[in-house]
Amino acid sequence: MRLEDVKRMAVIGAGLMGHNIVLAYAFAGFQVILNDLSQSILKNASERIKSNLGILARNDLIAKESIKSVLERITTNCNLEKTVGNADFVTEAVAEDVNVKRKLYNKIDQLSPNHTIFASNTSSLLLSQFGSETKRKDKLIITHWFNPSHIVPVVEVVKGEKTSEQTVNLTYAILKKAGKIPIKIYKEIPGFIVNRVGTVAFCEVCSLLEQGIASPEDIDLAIKGSFGFRLACLGPLEICDLGGIDLHYKAIKNILKTTYRSAEVPSVIQEMVKNGDLGLKTGKGFYNYDNKNDKKVIEGRDRRFLQLLKTFYG
Ligand SMILES: NC(=O)c1ccc[n+]([C@@H]2O[C@H](COP(=O)([O-])OP(=O)(O)OC[C@H]3O[C@@H](n4cnc5c(N)ncnc54)[C@H](O)[C@@H]3O)[C@@H](O)[C@H]2O)c1
Secondary structure: OHHHHHHHEEEOOOOOOOOHHHHHHHHHOEEEEEEOOOOOHHHHHHHHHHHHHHHHHHOOHHHOHHHHHHHHHHHEEEHHHHHHHHOEEEEOOOOOOOHHHHHHHHHHHHEEEOOOOOEHHHHHOOOOHHOOOOOHHHHEEEEEOOOOOOOOOOEEEEEEEOOHHHHHHHHHHHHHHOOOEEEOOOOOOOOOOOOHHHHHHHHHHHHHHOOOOOHHHHHHHHHHHHHHHOOOOOHHHHHHHHHOOHHHHHHHHHHHHOOOOOOOOOOHHHHHHHOOOOEEHHHEOEEEEOOOOOOHHHHHHHHHHHHHHHHHHH
């Protein structure tokens, strides 16, 4: 299959990630069917897509008049056969549960045309853990998007042991056409690139909090206004080159032994999960939120992301 043959997309799972992946593909001109287990979930997803298009329009990323045509490219369906029966490229964004994914892959393998590529949005599972019973191991791939998927530019494209080069290259081309920055990762490794680096940094942030080194607000301010500020335009290796490798050598030598070393999840996170303090969705995380579906929080976040997007990726 060539890029010009990819006409019909399907996205399975209309949750946090799926609804915005649909938006990204429809925005780029693809026809997309969105599937989930119930009509009420799909209705909610459609409303969130509409709301996110409104935010894009208010930030001059899309003309108001074009919203209608983006929405016309999206249909929703609870029926798996109708969703994948004619699909050229399926993105799977269902729960991060190996059994749920395995059952789904076995079903869609039966229901999809032979040429269809299946791209999983898994953050931590291996293709072999849920795709090993399908007949199309050469057409299984991971496309790992970042929340909010319609805004964050990078998508990690991860090759499984049996994924063909053709599948990698076509997936890469599809994501390019969708305006994304695809990153090819040639070997499955838990967390790929971004979440591996992020996990180490996040555990250290938790450790600083636990030790009472600074307040949550000051830790966030410190990272946003320094590390984050630089990382928005320079990669860590570029930063290292510009600062001097000798200086980094000394800093690593002096600091590394005192940083977070445990193989356990930091206890502050364990406690919050135990107490049900899960962030915005429960109204309480490191900060408090008045309303767990606070549209203002999301719009405020997206406005800042979109400013960055225009500045660095205009
Ligand atoms: N949340 C993130 O920031 C993030 C980032 C990158 C990748 N991911 C990955 O993306 C995937 C989805 O994560 P999410 O955060 O969107 O989850 P979510 O819980 O918000 O959404 C999952 C959706 O899948 C649906 N679903 C479950 N089983 C299904 C089935 N058999 N058929 C159709 N729909 C089904 C659920 O009803 C739900 O709407 C996971 O693999 C996750 O690891 C998440």
